[in-house]
Amino acid sequence: MSDQRKQVQRRREAAARRRDRDREAWRARNQASQERQERGVSRALRDRDVSLLDLVDRLLDGGVVIHGDITLAVADVDLVYVGLRALVASVETIERDAGVSLSASGPSLKASAL
Amino acid sequence: MSGVLYVYAITDSLAAPSATGLHGAALRRIKSGRLAALVSEHATTPEPDEEVLWAHEQVIEELMSSATILPLRFGSSVERAEDVIAMLAERREEFVDALERVRGAVELSVRAELLEAPRLDPAPPPRSGTAYLMERAEQERRGRSAVELVHRPLAALARSSVPPVGTRDPHQFKAAYLVDAERVEDFGSRVGELNADLDSARVSCTGPWPPYSFVAERGR
Amino acid sequence: MSKRAQTNPSRRSKLLAGDPDFTPFGNELDRLDGALRRRVNADRENLEKGLAQLVLTLIELLRQLMERQALRRIDGGSLTADEVERLGETFMLLEERMNELKEAFEIEDEELNLDLGPLGRLI
Numbered sequence: 001m002s003d004q005r006k007q008v009q010r011r012r013e014a015a016a017r018r019r020d021r022d023r024e025a026w027r028a029r030n031q032a033s034q035e036r037q038e039r040g041v042s043r044a045l046r047d048r049d050v051s052l053l054d055l056v057d058r059l060l061d062g063g064v065v066i067h068g069d070i071t072l073a074v075a076d077v078d079l080v081y082v083g084l085r086a087l088v089a090s091v092e093t094i095e096r097d098a099g100v101s102l103s104a105s106g107p108s109l110k111a112s113a114l
Numbered sequence: 115m116s117g118v119l120y121v122y123a124i125t126d127s128l129a130a131p132s133a134t135g136l137h138g139a140a141l142r143r144i145k146s147g148r149l150a151a152l153v154s155e156h157a158t159t160p161e162p163d164e165e166v167l168w169a170h171e172q173v174i175e176e177l178m179s180s181a182t183i184l185p186l187r188f189g190s191s192v193e194r195a196e197d198v199i200a201m202l203a204e205r206r207e208e209f210v211d212a213l214e215r216v217r218g219a220v221e222l223s224v225r226a227e228l229l230e231a232p233r234l235d236p237a238p239p240p241r242s243g244t245a246y247l248m249e250r251a252e253q254e255r256r257g258r259s260a261v262e263l264v265h266r267p268l269a270a271l272a273r274s275s276v277p278p279v280g281t282r283d284p285h286q287f288k289a290a291y292l293v294d295a296e297r298v299e300d301f302g303s304r305v306g307e308l309n310a311d312l313d314s315a316r317v318s319c320t321g322p323w324p325p326y327s328f329v330a331e332r333g334r
Numbered sequence: 335m336s337k338r339a340q341t342n343p344s345r346r347s348k349l350l351a352g353d354p355d356f357t358p359f360g361n362e363l364d365r366l367d368g369a370l371r372r373r374v375n376a377d378r379e380n381l382e383k384g385l386a387q388l389v390l391t392l393i394e395l396l397r398q399l400m401e402r403q404a405l406r407r408i409d410g411g412s413l414t415a416d417e418v419e420r421l422g423e424t425f426m427l428l429e430e431r432m433n434e435l436k437e438a439f440e441i442e443d444e445e446l447n448l449d450l451g452p453l454g455r456l457i
Contacts, residue, residue, distance in 0.1 A: 008427070012241075051348040052164065054223045054320045057288075059167055062326030063187035064209075066121060066201060168346055225354060243422025244415070250425075251405050302351035309352045318352030 118191040119144075119153045120160075121198065122173055123324075124209050126150070127181035133173050136160065141173075144195050146202035149209055152177060153198065159191040174324045182217045184209060185324040212329050218295055219273055220322035224305065225288045227316045228260045264308060264315055265289060271301050276327050290327040298322055386439040391446045394432065401425055 120136065126148050131141040135154030143150040160166050167188060174185045192198055202209065264287070269275045272291035293301050298321070305319040404421050407413050413421070436443070 008423075012426075046354050047347050047349040050225065050318060050354040051320055051346060054225075054323070054348060055167055055171060056162075057223070058185075058221075058323055058326035059170065059188035060162060061187075062329070063185045064124060064190070064212075064329045065187055066190040066192065222350065243419045243424070243426055245422070246426045247404065247408060247418060247422040250401060251408065254402075254405060298350070305351035316353065318354035319350045320348040321350050323348070 117155055117157050118159050118193060119195065119198065120156050120191045121186050122152045122154070122170070123177055123183040123185050124149060124151050124202070124213075125177070125181050125183045126210070126213050127183075129181060131177065132180045133176035135173055136166065136169055144198045144202075146199045147206060149202045149206060151198045151202060152183075153195075156191075159189055162188055171324075178220075178324050182213050183324065184212050184216070184329045185326050187326075208331070211331070215274075216292065216325040216328055219292050219325065219328075220295055220298060221325045221327055222272075222291045222293050222298065222301055222319055222321035223288065223323060224264070224268060224291065224317065224319045225286070226260070226264045226318075227286050228256075229314050229316065260315060261287065263312060264317055267304060267308065268301065271297055271304060274328065292325060292328045293322075295322075383439060383441070386435075387441055387445055390432070390435060390439070390441060394446045397425075397428055397432065 120139075122135065122141070127150075131143060131152050133141060135141045136156070139154035139156060141152050141154050144153055160170075170188055174183070177183050178185075192201075265275070268289075268291060272293045274292045276290045291301070302319060305317050308315070309317045404413075404425070408418060435441075436446075
């Protein structure tokens with residue numbers, strides 16, 4: 001029993017260290033952001049960057065898809081080619097069997113699932 | 115003859131295409147009923163890079179300036195005109211509905227950085243399971259309220275929107291809005307106002323874009 | 335200050351209003367190179383990492399679903415204090431385990447997602 005407690009304790013400490021790291025990272029990011037604003041890092045540069053990001057989001061992830069097959073990609077590594085119909089059918093099955101609704105606003109569990 | 119037909123957009127406009135395609139290629143209409151696809155011929159489908167993405171976007175925007183169109187994803191190409199005709203025939207209803215949905219409107223992209231600091235507890239862990247869940251609940255609540263502050267007022271000015279998806283990082287969100295062309299200026303002003311008024315968020319908006327995010331039926 | 339709705343892509347600027355800052359989206363910029371060069375990478379190491387990402391993404395999805403459901407039940411008042419404590423501890427441990435796995439495979443938070451093409455992102 002006490003071994004388990006020790007394990008839990010070690011894990012909590014690891015989590016604490018990780019959270020400290022996250023806080024530090026957040027502080028650093030915030031500070032970097034302030035400095036950029038103060039240095040007046042070119043608004044034009046930031047403008048171009050955000051325009052490019054939004055462009056890529058649209059052209060590569062949006063728009064009408066011409067082929068029925070889609071790719072399941074994880075970090076740009078094409079892993080699985082799936083026929084679109086097959087995928088839609090399996091999504092519906094997941095929804096029905098697990099009582100989950102995978103809507104555009106995010107997954108949610110139906111009350112009956114618990 | 116080898117080569118591909120690179121497809122830019124689908125339209126129900128009868129007018130001849132008003133633009134030139136990538137690399138100066140001529141644009142051609144391939145018709146099926148009252149729909150048409152706008153294509154150009156190339157040796158191969160281009161790979162995406164910054165240059166060609168902007169060039170592609172320019173073609174789409176020129177087309178959009180004189181007709182209602184559904185933009186295709188970058189890199190969409192087929193081998194023969196028959197393939198295009200088949201797609202238009204098969205998905206006719208989908209495309210007709212989508213054209214109605216976006217007629218007279220453009221897409222605006224909004225990004226917001228939410229500036230609330232994460233909890234900087236002076237008394238950090240170890241903590242109880244209950245505290246963990248309470249903190250998670252607080253995070254969700256903060257995320258939701260930020261969405262209310264930024265998303266609600268903007269969605270009110272739009273025909274429809276792709277709302278912000280819950281992200282792990284409660285500090286940022288992005289969303290797309292389908293806005294009537296005449297309301298774009300109002301929308302921009304509102305973004306400016308939110309930016310000025312909200313201490314807790316920094317909001318920015320790009321556009322107008324062709325309606326990439328609204329070509330598919332999303333309602334539930 | 336709003337600008338006229340004008341498209342001028344040759345300037346590569348589409349900013350309509352507001353003042354963008356990049357710090358939060360810095361990771362997106364970094365990954366942009368990868369997005370622009372969608373290559374199928376047959377390298378074994380990357381394939382293993384890709385599989386790990388797939389598995390962890392699914393675990394992460396389930397973890398988030400379960401956490402949200404627990405929060406909803408807490409709000410609804412249908413759990414005892416003891417149950418809340420036990421659930422919380424379990425989720426905490428699960429989160430730590432996920433962090434360890436992410437570290438072991440050198441996977442960033444933003445990489446835990448699935449692109450379902452026209453269906454959007456999974457998480």
